[in-house]
Amino acid sequence: MKILVLISQVPDTTARIAFTNDNTSYDTSGVQFIVNPYDEWYALVRGLELKEANGGSVTTVTVGTADTEPTIRKALAIGADEAVRIDVAPVDALQVAEQIAAFATDKGYDLVLAGKETIDYNGSQVAGMVAELLDLPYVPLASKLDIAGATATVERDVAGGVEVLEVQLPLVVSASKGMAEQRIPNMRGIMAARTKPLNVVPAAEADHVAATARFELPPPKGTCKMIPAEDAGQLIELLHSEAKVI
Amino acid sequence: MSTIVFIDTRGKKIPKAATEAVTYAHQLSGGPVTAVTFGDATGLEALGAYGAGKVVVARGVNTVDGQQLTKLVVDVASDQDAKNVVCMHDATGRSVAPRVAARLKAGHVAGAIALPEGDLIKRNVFSGKARSWVKVSSPVRVISLMPNSIAPEQGERTATVEEYSGDLGEPRIALKEVRKAGEGIPLPEAEIVVSAGRGMKGPENWGPIEELARLLGAATACSRPVADMHWRPHHEHVGQTGIAIRPNCYIAIGISGAIQHLAGVNQSKVIAVINKDPEAPFFKAADYGIVGDAFEVLPKLIEAAKKLNAEH
C-alpha cells in the first residue's frame, strides 16, 4: 500500500503569539517550529501502523522552504520512509493543495492522510482541496481508520454520535484525535532519519486567491471576580443573575 | 451580489447553525438568498424567516459523499451566477466547502466569525489566540461560518422550495451506521459545559462533576491527561489537540489552564475556574474564580444548583 502523509510545520504549541510589520506578519523570532500535532500524532502514526500491517511505503510531503527541513526530519525519525519538500512558501490553502495535487497525481497513492487542521492557520481546507483536485473521495475529521483489502472503514464524530463510513481506496482522510497514539522517536529512528531521502522538487504553477491582510490579538480579558471558597454556592447565583449564562 | 448558502438539514429540525448560516448569507448579500440543501427534511419554507428567498433541495439524497454535495452546490452556484458561497464550518461543511473552492478556483475563508468589513473577513487563528483578516482576490468567495458567530435573525417571510433536478451520480462514500452518543448533551452543541482535570485525582471522583452537569443541563468535558489516562472518554477531551468548543458558560474544576487547554475553550462567553492553587494560570483567562479544594467546593455548587432549579 502506497501512503502519502501531508506534513505541515507550525509554531510550538506554547509559542508566544506576536505580530510585526504593522500586524501584517507573524513574528517568528525565537519561535520553535514543530510538526503540526494532528499530522504527526494521528495521520503519520496511523499511516505507519497501516504500512506495518499491510506492507508498502509511507512518503511525507511538505510545501515549504528549506527552513522546514528540521521538522521534516522529525517525521522521518518517527518512521516515514522518505520525504518530499515542494520548494515554495505556503501562502494560501488552494496554492498548497495545487502543489500537493500536482506532485501526487499519477503516482498511484492508495491513501492520502492529513491532519484535521493546522494549529496556526486552523483552516481544515488543504486535504479537501487536494481530494477535489485529484478527484478522490474525502473523509474529514476521522477518529478511526481501518483498511481491509481495498475497503476503508472510517469513523468520525459528528453532533450526537459517531458515523461509520465505508469507502473504496484510493481515498483522502483527515485525522483527528483517536486515530492513533503519539510515537516518540527513538535514537535509532533519529540516526536513520539522517540518511533517509528528502527530495526537493520545484514548485508547480499555482493560484493565489486568498491572503491574510492583517492580524490582531483578542481584547484582553477583564478582571476575574473571586468568590471565597466558603461561599462557593454564590458562583451559581452569579452565573445565573449577573452573567445570565445558566 | 448573488449569494447562495449550503446547509445540512438532515435532522428532525433545522439546526441552529443552519439558521445562522442563512442569516449570515442574507446580511452579506443585503437581499434574499438561495439556500441549498439535501435530504428529506420538511418545513424548509421556514428558512424564509432567516432570509432565504428560495430553497433548492436535492430530495432523497441522504448522502455523506462530499463529491455529490459539491456537484449540487456548484450546479446551483453556476445557475445563480453566485459570487458568494456560504457554508457551515461543521463536518459536512468541511467535506464540501474546500472542494467547492478548489473546483471554482475560489478563495476560501474557513471559520469566519463575522460579516466582512470592506473586503476583509475576520477569522480565528492560532487556535483562538489571535484573529486574522482575510482578503479574497478571486471572483467567487467561499465562506464557512463558525457556529455561534451571528445571532439568527427571524422575519416574517417564507421561502419557496424547489427540487434540484440534476444528477449527482453514485456515492463513493457509504454511511454504514450511526452510533448515537450516550445519554446527555453532545459537547460541541452544549451551551453550558462542566469540565474537570487531573485535580480530581481519579475517575472514581467524577460523580459530583456529572451531578453538577446534570443539574445545570450541561455537557461534561475534561483535560487531555484525563482522557489519556482513560479516566474519561476521548470525545470529552477539549483543547488544542481535542475539540474546540465555544459554550456560553465553561466551568473548569481542577484544571491548571495550560495554553493548549485554553486554546480549545478560550472562545467561551463566560469562564469560571475552581482550583486550589491561587497561581493556576487558568485564573488569568477566567471571569469568575474560586480558590479552593474541589472536593469541598463541589457539594456547595451542587446544593446551590439544586436551589436554583427549585426556584426557577
Ligand SMILES: Cc1cc2nc3c(=O)[nH]c(=O)nc-3n(C[C@H](O)[C@H](O)[C@H](O)COP(=O)(O)OP(=O)(O)OC[C@H]3O[C@@H](n4cnc5c(N)ncnc54)[C@H](O)[C@@H]3O)c2cc1C
Ligand atoms: C502539543 C501539546 C498539545 C496539548 N493539547 C492539549 C489539549 O488539547 N487539551 C489539554 O487539556 N491539554 C493539552 N496538552 C497538555 C497541557 O499542556 C497540560 O499538561 C494539561 O492541560 C494539564 O491538564 P490538567 O490541568 O488536568 O492537569 P495538571 O496540569 O496536573 O493540573 C491539575 C490542576 O488541578 C489543581 N488541583 C489539584 N488538586 C485539586 C483539588 N483538590 N481541588 C482543586 N484543584 C486541584 C492543581 O492546582 C492544578 O492546577 C497538550 C500538550 C502538548 C505538549
Ligand SMILES: Nc1ncnc2c1ncn2[C@@H]1O[C@H](COP(=O)(O)O)[C@@H](O)[C@H]1O
Ligand atoms: N504547507 C503544507 N505542506 C503539506 N501539508 C500541509 C501544508 N499545509 C497544510 N497541510 C496539510 O493539510 C492539513 C490541513 O491544513 P489546513 O487546511 O491549513 O488547516 C494539515 O494538517 C496538513 O496535513
